[in-house]
Every structure is written in structure tokens, then in C-alpha cells.
Amino acid sequence: MGCRDRGCDPEPDASLCRRTTVSPRFAVTPNELVLPVQAILRSAGQLILAAEKGGFAIEKKSDKNYVTEIDLAVQKQIVDQLEKLTPDYAIMAEEEDLDDPVRDRPVWILDPVDGTTNLMRHNQHSAISLALADGDELVLGFVYNPFLDELFTAVRGQGVRLNEREVRTSAVTHLKDSLVSFGTNPYQRQAAHETFARVERVFLASLEVRRSGVAALDLAYVACGRYDGFFEERLQPWDFAAGLLMVQEAGGSVCNWQGLPVDVHHPDSLFATNGKIQDELFSLVCKD
Template identity: 40%
Template sequence: MIEAQQQKKVIELVRQTKDLILREMQKEEVMVKGAANYVTNVDLAVQNFLKEELGKAFPEIPLIAEEKENTGLLKDGVYWILDPIDGTANLILDFHMSAVALGLYEKGEIVFGVVYNPFTDELFHGAKSEGAYLNDRKIHVSDTENFGDAVISYGSTPYTKSEAKNLFPIFYDIFMKCGDFRRTGSAELDMCYVACGREHGYIERDLKPWDYSAGTVIVREAGGVVRTWEGGEPTYLKNGDILACAPQFEEILLKELKR
């Protein structure tokens, strides 16, 4: 675990990406990686900046990131896990629901995380046993008791649309029992919205490590639950089916997802 002053340094580095993002968006270039999967010059600029700055400050900690080759790194140890832009499709559409997400993986768990939306200037962070915060204000998951009042966010797994015939019946059953659904297009922001009580749960299949790592520690430090759809512990070094929710809804959601 990094110390408090080191945490502040990392938070400041993530905040510094705002000007870089806004500047790079003025000359936006979009490249297609796969079905509904894009990378822009913004992603690459943010990643290069944080890779360089983190390398200076923490030369002993390697970086796992979305837009780089990670072969040989995915084993137990200590790593930064970075999504330079979570919600790239939103960025392309000028939808303003995108975030820089950085987590610190240490021996099987995420011990520190930062998620920053430069368009709203909201920065979430959390550290193991130290709480979760939004712009330095402590946050907590919702205490709503009735699942019929709960707002659940979901990811539609657009990279593998063949899964839709299996996923949408599950989503339908949950939708009919909860209050309403949301679909933001940013996994890390959804997890943070669970952490601060804007949403009561978030579900998505086949998330990559950088899609959920930073948000995990923030949700848990806000009193929430992060599980796989089978009810287990995420591995963080490979793709996972992720549930994040207020604890009072864990049993209800897992029952639906385990189908």
C-alpha cells in the first residue's frame, strides 16, 4: 500500500489529465480495435502521460493498461491497472460520461483506486481501510431498503452481441423487480455511482481488469459489495463478470445472475 502523501501525488497526476484530454479532443482521431471497440488519440495521450509520470514516481511498480501489451505481467505481484479512458465511445460522441481509472493491485486485491471524470470534475478515490471519497467528501452506498425502489445500472457487453439472447432475459427479470435501469457506458463510473448512492447496483459480464479494478476498492470502502456473478472474488488480472451493489441487495441480485 502506498502512503498518504503518495496517494495525494497519484490523485494529482490523474487530475492533471483534464487539460490533456480537452486539448487532444480538439484533434480527435478514432481507430477501430474490434466490434464496438475503439481507441482514440486521447486514450493514448493519457496513457503515455500517466505511464511516464507513474514510472518516475514509482519505478518499481509496473503498469497494466488497456492500450498496451500486457503479456508476461499477468501474474501475482504489485501493479498499476489503468484505463486511460473508460467510456471511449462516450468520448467520441461527446457524451461526457468517460473517466480516467487507475487502480493499485497488490497480492490479490485492489488497495487503492482513483476514478476521474474530467467533464464533471468529479474525482472518486478510495484506499483499503481508509474510506471512499468524492472530491474529498466521504461517501457511502445507499441505505434504500426496498429493491422495488432500487436503480440498477447494466452493461450490455456490446463486444459480444451474441450473448444478448442469454443476458437480456436476466436483465428483464431484474428490471421487473427493481425501480429502474440505467446504462451509462462507463463501468468505472457506474461503480462509483453505486459507491455514492446514485445507483444501487451495477452488473456487467466480461469486463476487463481495467474496467473494474479502481472502482472495486471505492465501492467496498463505501460499504458496498463487489462480487463475480457466481458470488466469488474477482481476480483483477483477467476478465470478470462483475456485480457491484449496496449490501442489502447482494442476495437478490446474485440469485438472478446465477441463473
Template identity: 40%
Template structure:
């Protein structure tokens, strides 16, 4: 296996460089925006620029590794290593001028995530984890929160891009659980949601119909912080609940995938 201690420092550099490009172009007047799967599924020129920065770094250091990134076509080889990238998670926020978005980079080795970084450039927050070595926020180790009651918890969720056509759009779950918690946040950036669960700012998180690049880094970041992530997809998509063990069970009782 490659030296993950070296790799995590490289990944932080790539994430910081991509985040700097995002911050430098934040609220750009002539920002180029287009749509993908629907009118609410956006991509900007800064998504593409961020992706190029990260992929350039990977190809320079690890030219034989596979790369799965949100904005590029995936070409599978026989490599044991797979980089999973969301270069700008929270594109709609970015396009709107809302300062909640992040760079997400994970490394998978033989099907297991071994490294993850989530970087929020507007707050200059670098969440990082290497398998077996804990989770860190700007170099300081963090741990999952200890809440064990819904009514005392603040949790987060999100809604898929096909929510206008997909009956499993999470609206009924949102309505059901809302009266039972202290608060629900819908920040629009799954990677950052998961990072906030890892450090205890949020007590739990659930969402349906995600993509692997949305959650790969965040999953490891939560697990290395002492939390858990439960797959509720039934093999159909990426749908998860995250938090401490007790909070996951409480949320799971209230929602239907």
C-alpha cells in the first residue's frame, strides 16, 4: 500500500488549492452555470476548475490510480486504488452566493475507504482522516457527539435532484421527524454535513439517493471520529444514516427509505 501519511498531506494541498480557486471566484459576476440531469442540478465553471486542480495532482503523484469524479467520465482499469472526488459539493449554494460548500476527496483501496478530506474554504476548515488514525479538524482531533435523545438533537438531511418526480423524495420523513427534534438543518452540501456530524455540531444525518462522491470522504471522517454510518439503500442507491449508535437507531425508527 502507498504511504497514507504522505498521501493525506498531498490531498490537503490539493483540497486547499481547489478551495482557494472557489474562494477567489466566489460571487463572480459572470459565473458560467449550466445544468446536468435537471434544471435544479447545476454545474459551474468553478466545479470544472476545481476538478482539474485535483485530478492534475493525482495524476502527477499516482498516475496508475483510477479516478471517479462527479464531473468526469469514469474509466475503470485494474488498479487497486480509486480516488473518489466531489470537487465542489454544494454547487447550488455556490451559484447562489451562499457560503456553504466544500471540496471532498477520498481514496479507496480494494473497495475500502482509507483516506478522506473535506475542506470548507470559506471557513478554512480542513477535516481529514486516515483509516485507523482518527479524524482531525485543522490538526486537532475531533470526536462524534454524545446526544441520545431526538428532542435534544440537531440533525441534517437533504433532498435529491429528482424530488419532483421521485415519490421517495424524503418530504414525508422530514415532516414526520421535524416535531421530534430540536432542529433540522438542510445545508445543501452532504460532505460538509457529514463533517459537522463528525465534530458534534450536528447530532445526526440522513439522506437518500446520493452519489458515492457525496459521501465517501465523509463516511471515513465520521467513522474515525467514533461514529457510525448505516446503509439504508437496500442496494438501490446511496442512502445513509450517520451519527453515534444511539442517534442512528432513533432516526432509523422515524424514517422510511
């Protein structure tokens, strides 16, 4: 069983600014938002770089769940600028999420720092993740790693770019030749046995496995061919929304562990591949 399909220049990428068909609820087209949003994310990335060098405060939200002053500062800066850019749009952000899904107007879905634990330990592998949804459809996705100055941008119907270079999923056709990334849920430790049983099956059948702790980058890496697949049992919308659109636009396949479309407004499981190892990997990850 597999997924049921539905349907390095640091300057902002002008090549993505072409017209696309969108809901009439948009005051401006998604294409017109690309350049200003890229600038917003690059500016916010400077906060991360400066704080990473100078130190920052850390607060424990719950067991295994932390927030840094960088998360809060980056979120505030991005939210303030998005509210000026698109005042009629809703915003769902990790540190201040909406109570109910928004479907009557466009909604930004933001993770100010995906990979907070990496940031806390000065492991320079974290990213800002931002998506724009129109109802149940994702229309824009951005993932920015300020440490490498890599900005992934997806526009529905127009593909994916890494800075100014168009990217696609890999051409790998067999799991035995595949590099597969996975995520673990630190808040559900009781699921560790089942999680690592799946990982073991994939490890034995694939070329190699990886765990980075940054789902947004894992998905962006599937989109650009660095990874061939990614799976995680439970993610929040701000973790996966931008990367989900990227994998789809780059030619890959995305679904949840039931083989159904992923719910972009609620937590869900996630299974993403280049589309070529889909069935083979799905049978290992999502079998009972």
C-alpha cells in the first residue's frame, strides 16, 4: 500500500514571481509575496546567528520541550512583519498557536526555530519554517537555514528553488540505494520501541538512515534530492507545512501513515519520499 496522491545566491529569488491561480480571498497573489517574505526570513535569520554567537536564555515549557528567547524574538519579528504585509491573514505560530483551524481566510503557519534543541547545544542545524495555506491547500512554503544561508522556496504549481536554483527529488528507484531520514517524538517516549523497530527495518533495507531533529529541513532535503525519504509518527502543522508543499512541488509524494492526505491544520503522521521508493518504504514504515 502506498500514498494516495492528491493531485546559492543570497538575494531573494525573482524567478519564482510568476502568476498562479489562487483563491479570490488573497489581497495579493502568493507570487507577489515571495520576495518580501524571503527578505523577512533572511532578516529574522540574522537574529538567530547573532544570538547563537552571544548566548541566550532557555525556558523549559514541559518535559523534553524547551523554548529559547531566540524562538520568541524570531517569532515576534516575523509575525509583526507579516501582519504589516498581510493584515487580513491569520497566523498560526508554534509559540502562540490558534485554538481552531482557520479556513475562511489565508493563514500563515510558522515555526520560528525548528530544531530548538540543536540550537541550545550550538549544533548549527536549525531552520525557520513558514507556509501559507488557503483553506486546506498549501500555496507557499519557505524553509530557511541561516547557518548555511540556504533558503528553500515553494510556490504551488511552480516547483521549488534552493536560493536561485531549481531543485527536484532524487532519481533513486530502489530502497537499498536510498538515504532515509526519520524523526522521533520526544514527548511520547512510550512509543520509542515501535519507532525504533520501524527504523531498524528501514536501516537494514536501505543504504543508510539519518536523524537530524529538524523535520522542516528533512522535508526540504527530500525535495532537493539530499534525502530520498522521511517519516515521523506525529508532527505539528508548523513542523511540516512548508516542507510538505516542497516535496509535492519537487515531484515527490507525501501522505500520512494511513496513506491519506496530511491534515495541514492538525497534528498528523508524515511519510514523504521522492515518489520512486514510495511503496517499498511505506510497506516497512507503516505496516502493523
